Each structure stands twice: as C-alpha cells, then as structure tokens.
Amino acid sequence: MATTTPRLEKYLEAYEAVRAQGHDREPVWLEQLREDGWARFSAKGFPSTHDEDWRFTNLAALAKTAFRRAAQGEIAAPAEQLERYRVAGTACQLVFINGRFAPQLSDLGSLPDGLLVCSLKQAIDCGREGCAPEGIEQHLGRYANMDRDVFTALNTALWEDGAYLRVRRGVALEQPIHLLYVSAGAQIATHPRTLIIAENGSQASVIEDYVSLGSEAAFSNAVTELAAGEEAVIAHFLVERENTASFNVSTLRIEQSRSAQVDTHSILLGGGLVRNNVHPVLNGEGAECLINGLFVGAGRQQGAGQHMDNYMLVEHAQPHCSSRQFYNGILADNAHGVFHGRIVVHKDAQKTDAKQTNRNLLLSDHARIDTKPQLEIYADDVKCTHGATIGQIDESQLFYLRSRGFTLADARNLLLYAFAAECLDRMREPAAREFAEALIRERLEELTAAAKATGTGAQEESEPNREELG
Amino acid sequence: MALLEIHDLHASVEGHEILKGVSLTVNAGEVHSIMGPNGSGKSTLSAVLARRDAYKVTGGTVLFNGKDLLEMDPEEAACEGVFLAFQYPVEIPGIGNAYFLRSAMNAIRKHHGEDELDAMDFLPLYKERMKLLEMDEKFMNRSVNEGFSGGEKKRNEILQMAMLEPKLAILDETDSGLDIDALRIVSQGVNAMRGKDRAFLVITHYQRLLNYIKPDYVHVLVDGKIARSGGPELALELEEKGYGWAEADAPQAQPA
Numbered sequence A: 001m002a003t004t005t006p007r008l009e010k011y012l013e014a015y016e017a018v019r020a021q022g023h024d025r026e027p028v029w030l031e032q033l034r035e036d037g038w039a040r041f042s043a044k045g046f047p048s049t050h051d052e053d054w055r056f057t058n059l060a061a062l063a064k065t066a067f068r069r070a071a072q073g074e075i076a077a078p079a080e081q082l083e084r085y086r087v088a089g090t091a092c093q094l095v096f097i098n099g100r101f102a103p104q105l106s107d108l109g110s111l112p113d114g115l116l117v118c119s120l121k122q123a124i125d126c127g128r129e130g131c132a133p134e135g136i137e138q139h140l141g142r143y144a145n146m147d148r149d150v151f152t153a154l155n156t157a158l159w160e161d162g163a164y165l166r167v168r169r170g171v172a173l174e175q176p177i178h179l180l181y182v183s184a185g186a187q188i189a190t191h192p193r194t195l196i197i198a199e200n201g202s203q204a205s206v207i208e209d210y211v212s213l214g215s216e217a218a219f220s221n222a223v224t225e226l227a228a229g230e231e232a233v234i235a236h237f238l239v240e241r242e243n244t245a246s247f248n249v250s251t252l253r254i255e256q257s258r259s260a261q262v263d264t265h266s267i268l269l270g271g272g273l274v275r276n277n278v279h280p281v282l283n284g285e286g287a288e289c290l291i292n293g294l295f296v297g298a299g300r301q302q303g304a305g306q307h308m309d310n311y312m313l314v315e316h317a318q319p320h321c322s323s324r325q326f327y328n329g330i331l332a333d334n335a336h337g338v339f340h341g342r343i344v345v346h347k348d349a350q351k352t353d354a355k356q357t358n359r360n361l362l363l364s365d366h367a368r369i370d371t372k373p374q375l376e377i378y379a380d381d382v383k384c385t386h387g388a389t390i391g392q393i394d395e396s397q398l399f400y401l402r403s404r405g406f407t408l409a410d411a412r413n414l415l416l417y418a419f420a421a422e423c424l425d426r427m428r429e430p431a432a433r434e435f436a437e438a439l440i441r442e443r444l445e446e447l448t449a450a451a452k453a454t455g456t457g458a459q460e461e462s463e464p465n466r467e468e469l470g
Numbered sequence B: 001m002a003l004l005e006i007h008d009l010h011a012s013v014e015g016h017e018i019l020k021g022v023s024l025t026v027n028a029g030e031v032h033s034i035m036g037p038n039g040s041g042k043s044t045l046s047a048v049l050a051r052r053d054a055y056k057v058t059g060g061t062v063l064f065n066g067k068d069l070l071e072m073d074p075e076e077a078a079c080e081g082v083f084l085a086f087q088y089p090v091e092i093p094g095i096g097n098a099y100f101l102r103s104a105m106n107a108i109r110k111h112h113g114e115d116e117l118d119a120m121d122f123l124p125l126y127k128e129r130m131k132l133l134e135m136d137e138k139f140m141n142r143s144v145n146e147g148f149s150g151g152e153k154k155r156n157e158i159l160q161m162a163m164l165e166p167k168l169a170i171l172d173e174t175d176s177g178l179d180i181d182a183l184r185i186v187s188q189g190v191n192a193m194r195g196k197d198r199a200f201l202v203i204t205h206y207q208r209l210l211n212y213i214k215p216d217y218v219h220v221l222v223d224g225k226i227a228r229s230g231g232p233e234l235a236l237e238l239e240e241k242g243y244g245w246a247e248a249d250a251p252q253a254q255p256a
C-alpha cells in the first residue's frame, strides 16, 4: 500500500498531462481505459517482495526514484546517433524517442501490401477522422491484465505512443519489422504500448528493441499485446540493451487462436533492473508457442549487479496445444537472475503438452539465480514437464579446449557462446537471428574481457588450493 | 637434449598423492609405452604433463624441449607441442568439430608467429586426414565428440593429433573401445606420424596395440612409480606373468 509517496506524484503529474493532451482527441473507450488503469495503479502502488510474483525482485530503487514524463521535444536525438541501432535486413524501422513516435527518424521503407504499420497514436487519431482504424478498440487493453499487474495498469494510464501493426489475412512478410524504443535524458519514464494484430493465416516477425542514448537512468514500462489469428505464424523478439542504470519492465501478452504458431525470443543483455513478463494464452485448439530466452547479467560500475527477472505465465485454455519454454541464463559478478515459470492448464485444455527448461551458468560465487517452476493443472490428460539446472563452466570442457591450445579466455568465451547458442538455434528468422547473434557475441566478449581485466570469474582459479605439501 | 625429462615427479589430486617419484626420459623419435594396473597413476601422469590445474605437482621437475613444463598453462604446453589424446574425450555441445580444430591450429600457429589458416586452406587438409582415419565427412559439422560412439571419440582424438602435429603425443588408452579394424586404422595413423622429431607416450593395458605400434621402451607404472622398464619384450613378459610380478622384484631398470 504505497499510495501517494512524493515519488508517485510524478506519475500523477504525468497522468494529468496525458489526459489533458488526449482530451477531445481520444475516444471515450480509451479515456475510460486510462481511468481504469490509473485507478488500479494508484490504489496499489508498486508491488513489494511480499507479493509472491515479486518475491525475488525488490522495486525499492524504482519506487524511490522520481521518474518523470519527458517534456515535448526535450531530447532531439540526432539521426547519426541512431545509425548504429539499425538492423540489417528489416522491412521497416519505427523509432520512438522517450515513448513518442519520431517519424523523421523512422524508415518505413516500401511496405508490402497487406501490412499496416504506423504509430498507435496515429492509428487512433486516424480513427477519429474516420479512416480505417479498425480493430483497435476490439484489441487494445483486451488481453493485458490490469488487475493482475500494476505495471500494465500504469502503462495503460500513461502510454503516449507505440507501434501499431496489422498484418492482413494470409499475408506473409518476408522481413522483420524493427521497433526501436529509445530512452534519452535523466530520470525519464516512458510507457510504450505496442499492438500487433496478425489476421488469420498471416506471417510476420517483429523485433522490439530497447536502447538508451547516454548513461542516465530511465524507466521503460512497456506493454505489448499480440493477437495471433488462426494459423498465423508470428515471431516476436524482445531485445533489452539499455544502459545498466535503467529499469525496464516489459509485458508481452499473446493471444493465440486455433493453430496459431507464435515464437517469442527474449534477449536480455542490458538494463540494470529488468523484469520480462511473457504471457501467452493458447486460446484455440492446436496452438503452439515457443518461449525462448537468454539473459546475460554482470556487475555494474556502481551498486549491485544487473538484476534480470523473467516471469513466464503460460496459459493453456484449449485442448491440443503445446508450449515450449527454454530460458538460459548467464550470470557473472554479482548479477542476480530470476526465472519464474508458471504454467496454468485450464480444465478444458486436455492433451496439453507443456515443457519448461531453465538452464543457468553462474560465473562467480556472488552471482545468484532463483528459479521457480509453478504448475497449476486443472485438466487430467496433460503432459507437463519442467526442469532447471544451475552450474558453472565445466572444468573438463575448459581443460579439453586449453589442451588444444585455446587460451583460458577464448575457451571460456567459446563455452559461454555455445551455451547461449542453444537459444540462437531456436530462432528461425534469419535477419533477426543474425542480429541477435552479433549482440550476444559482443556481450559475451565484454564479459570475458572484464573477467580478464579484474582477474575474477575464472572459477577454477578462485578455488582454494588443495595442494598438500611435505 | 632429451625431448622430455621427468625427474622424481610427485603429484596429488584432491590431497591424495598419486605420483610418488616418477622419472622418465624420452628422446625425440622414440615411442615409449606405459603399462600398469588400474589406478596406478597413468592418466594422472598424462594430466600433469598436459598441465591440468586439478593435478598439483608437489615435487620433482619436468623439462620439455629444455623448458620447464611445470611452469606452463595447458594452452602453452599445447602450443609448445604437447598433445594428449584423452582416455575419456570430452563432449562439447554447440561447438563444431571443424571450427574447433581450425581454431586450435590457429592458436598454435599464432604462438609460433605463423599466419592463420583460413577455411580454404584448412578444409582440404582436414578432409584428407579424415580419409586417412576412415572417418565420415559428416563428423565435420557435428559438435565436438557429442553423441560420438566410444570408438569414434578415440578416432577423433587421433585425427586432432594428426592435424596439430605435436612434438610429444600422449595416447591414454586410445586402443580401449576400438574395434579390430579401428585399432588397425588408428595405429596406421600413429605410425604414419612417427618420425625423428616426434615422440609418443603410449599408455595401454594391452600388448595387442604394441603389435601395431612398436615401442622402443616399455615401462610399468605401479602405485605412482615406475616399477620396471625394458624393451618391447617386457610387454610380452607382463602379459604372461601379470602385474604382481612387475611389482614383486622391481629392479628399477630405467636408464635415466
């Protein structure tokens, strides 16, 4: 019950500003949605570690920082600075600076027929003027649950923009769509909202990419709703590579219709405190979901290590669906990882096939992982398995490589990469996979270089010397 | 100067002394066989020579090519020309054989100030050596030893040796797990590499291997010490009389 601390006033200010801005512009249903969101957030405040869903993640630092809404045009992000965030081989790139669409920085390319891409605000404004806004009201806020999650409530109250994608029936996109969410400036909170509607039989890949310009702390609280129609084949990539002063809470809520196939890939490399919620609901017979992820955490210049909390909630609502969760974590220095894998099988969801695997490598004695499976099964004919492992780099593998001439650093790097590559191998979209691979390689090289520079991380060297003399 | 000079080597694992004063001199061009009962310390000796951290040297000296081997890391020893064919080769999922081996060759080449091999230079060589060892090319892209049969792993060790061209190759029970044909093929591979600049330490339990790879010397390691040394006939005698005999009246035949 942390209601009106002075810090939360900043959120109230932001809410009032957003409401004022939307007045006379936003449709009534949206105003109502915002009100509902605000009511829930202001009633509950940020969760504490007494909340079972937040047991391993302490939000005190987030709650006590006075994150504010960015002023209009406060940060002019120069195009050159964004150049390095382009992703090769994508169909288009939408850029958002502090949660606001930046058309001049975006590259809409030449969009194929049957694909609608614009900012959510544009789409809603468009709707006001009566031009093809269809579907937004039926989908926005329909899936993400504000009652369960105050961050979703806060996002719903405060979002200013985000991406809107609609892929028409039967249309297959050949290249992924890149959504770049940029944080810039001191203590700015943004609440990006993304809506992806994949009509029946459509195929598309989307990369949601969070970056920061500069090293100042930001708070990104993103919500994405993805509605996958019958037999749609969709891949979603979340890339978190913000600076380590920042907070990132993202919620991906997926609604799958009959035989829809959705792959989600979370690649968490940056951010200081990261919470990654992935919540697919398999709500049509024969739907399949892959929930794949890699999180890599390490120390920080100041304060604690990176904190990466992965909260999976996989709901099987209809029979004959399958879900596969694979999350690998690499934690160095005093990083802290969490994997909370919840699977709920509703009573009608017979013949459910759900599998969950979480594998973790701890590279230092101070690194920590909390891994918690949670199965709630209300149907009787289901197959649910889960497993978690926590280990170190295998000494015999390390020695084998070194005995062939690999340096300790190269051997470690190679073994880390092989571990991470298990996740890469599950990515089927080539451009996105290549992009993820380059980012992961770079991050792992940083880790090994840092371990070398400080002399930490080499497990076998920090072991007590058991030599017996005399 | 001998290629390898081990003098009064003591080593322990997890606080247990396993090697209790091993002395052995190996000249370039020679093949030495080391036999001995299970647990006598043969693999420990090879691990120490390959510089595995967990094996602590508590006394003695080892010179390799005149340099202090005990000062070297595993990778340095490898680059200087020590190769260990593992008794139990390690599986490394996620790392392809070809990539692994080319990187290993390049690490060693770099150590000697030589240019790196690119895939174009490497592949023909790799394929040729695979053929020699009658290995299917499909192994190339599989992960290192992952899911290999016992015999395939051993062949893969010899293939790596053939590519890395070490000065000293230590074969730790390479014959165990090989079928009759594989034994012949692997032995041919080893024999093809014999030469005046290279030496072999062949650890085995079976005289049969020594019919294929003819050793110059045979040593019997018992309880962390060399109990007997002799020529190839020693292996035959052992087979006949057993290790009990070797232990019983050990005349310490090692010509230091």
Ligand SMILES: Nc1ncnc2c1ncn2[C@@H]1O[C@H](COP(=O)(O)OP(=O)(O)OP(=O)(O)O)[C@@H](O)[C@H]1O
Pocket (backbone or CB within 6 Å): B013, B014, B016, B018, B036, B037, B038, B039, B040, B041, B042, B043, B044, B045, B087
């Ligand atoms: N990590 C370890 N911890 C404890 N004891 C060990 C360890 N490694 C080896 N030993 C012990 O050291 C002794 C020598 O082992 P080693 O593997 O060198 O024998 P070996 O001569 O190669 O035997 P084999 O013929 O069965 O291969 C054995 O008694 C073994 O149990």
Ligand SMILES: [Mg+2]
Pocket (backbone or CB within 6 Å): B042, B043, B044, B087, B172, B173
């Ligand atoms: Mg052995």
